[in-house]
Amino acid sequence: MTYIITPLHHNVMNEAALYIDTLTKPKGSLGRLEELAIQLAGITGTLKPDLSPATLVFAADHGITEENVSTATKEVTAQMVINMLNGGAAISVFSKCIAAPITVIDVGVDALLNDPRLVSKKVRPHGTANFTKERAMTLEEAKQAVEIGITSAKDAITKGARCLIIGEVGISNTTPSSAILASILNIDPATVVGRGTGITNTQLKRKINVCKEGLALHKPNNENGFDLLCAVGGLEIAAMAGAIIGGAQSNIPVLLDGFICTVAACIAELLAPNVNDYTILSHQSVEIGHKIAADHLRKQPLVELQLCLGEGTGSAIAYPILKAAHAMLTTMATFSTAAINYE
Numbered sequence: 001m002t003y004i005i006t007p008l009h010h011n012v013m014n015e016a017a018l019y020i021d022t023l024t025k026p027k028g029s030l031g032r033l034e035e036l037a038i039q040l041a042g043i044t045g046t047l048k049p050d051l052s053p054a055t056l057v058f059a060a061d062h063g064i065t066e067e068n069v070s071t072a073t074k075e076v077t078a079q080m081v082i083n084m085l086n087g088g089a090a091i092s093v094f095s096k097c098i099a100a101p102i103t104v105i106d107v108g109v110d111a112l113l114n115d116p117r118l119v120s121k122k123v124r125p126h127g128t129a130n131f132t133k134e135r136a137m138t139l140e141e142a143k144q145a146v147e148i149g150i151t152s153a154k155d156a157i158t159k160g161a162r163c164l165i166i167g168e169v170g171i172s173n174t175t176p177s178s179a180i181l182a183s184i185l186n187i188d189p190a191t192v193v194g195r196g197t198g199i200t201n202t203q204l205k206r207k208i209n210v211c212k213e214g215l216a217l218h219k220p221n222n223e224n225g226f227d228l229l230c231a232v233g234g235l236e237i238a239a240m241a242g243a244i245i246g247g248a249q250s251n252i253p254v255l256l257d258g259f260i261c262t263v264a265a266c267i268a269e270l271l272a273p274n275v276n277d278y279t280i281l282s283h284q285s286v287e288i289g290h291k292i293a294a295d296h297l298r299k300q301p302l303v304e305l306q307l308c309l310g311e312g313t314g315s316a317i318a319y320p321i322l323k324a325a326h327a328m329l330t331t332m333a334t335f336s337t338a339a340i341n342y343e
């Protein structure tokens, strides 16, 4: 199954490039902002796009947590979900800074969360299975989680969003992300497994081994995004891949955050050819696998701030840079309107 995404509007990109050269600045002087503006024009099909942001955070738990691969216990996922809803998490405050409404979607948190502010879409009530013992989820569940991501993106767009910030919370989720990436790139998990929330050397060795064990046990087809999700998870990674696809299908730019989000984008690329043209990498995470995933997608980060948090934080922070590219394209004067004799 593949999702259809139309190629970028190349004619509008050419138009944007010519138009940007008429703005009151030497050609190329706004550097990567000019490339971003051209990409925005190609994604949206217009020289005057709307860029209203919205943050979507997908939350889920991981059976692999029982292998002691994180600094945190499973219950912290649910506690962070509540913190996000209460406005206390980093992504809550950064989203507020850029006036992005935030929606938290539970796709498999291992707790009963009866909070009306939470979008409850549990695919598996206890999260994924421990992938060193069994497959993380069934094909049905993987498809359902991806569909929830697509629908969540489209719901946000219906409410007015025109730029998506995709985030996550799920204790241990750097482990499935590492396993997925190692499989896609056909490389030793040791090259992509990092310290996540700051694990010890002993935990790091275990984390590398669980990735190896899971991949050896399930032997996923590394060209099949669904098979990778079924083998090693996780539910929020599947939903994030869906949200990226949903944004692209609606001609909306999607900001990619750190390691987990970029791995979700690698899954999205397997499920939906062309989706990669619709994403912008916000930042370079400290997590070692992030640069490897970014290189695979041929993405350059907008900023490098030594972050390793996830939640969508890097994207909320980098959004104003995209906004600056947008302002250049939509509101700068041209040499002719400003009566400047230069070109």
Ligand SMILES: Cc1cc2ncn([C@H]3O[C@H](COP(=O)(O)O)[C@@H](O)[C@H]3O)c2cc1C
Pocket (backbone or CB within 6 Å): 069, 070, 071, 072, 076, 080, 168, 169, 170, 171, 172, 173, 174, 175, 195, 196, 197, 198, 309, 310, 311
């Ligand atoms: C308090 C707290 C808040 C977080 N917010 C995001 N993460 C991040 O850390 C987790 C992934 O790292 P690992 O694989 O090492 O568990 C995810 O929940 C991710 O969103 C957090 C982690 C913690 C502990």
Ligand SMILES: O=C(O)c1cccnc1
Pocket (backbone or CB within 6 Å): 174, 195, 196, 197, 257, 258, 259, 260, 261, 285, 286, 287, 290, 307, 308, 309, 310, 311
């Ligand atoms: O880069 C990330 O997204 C990341 C890194 C460590 C922990 N959580 C998220």
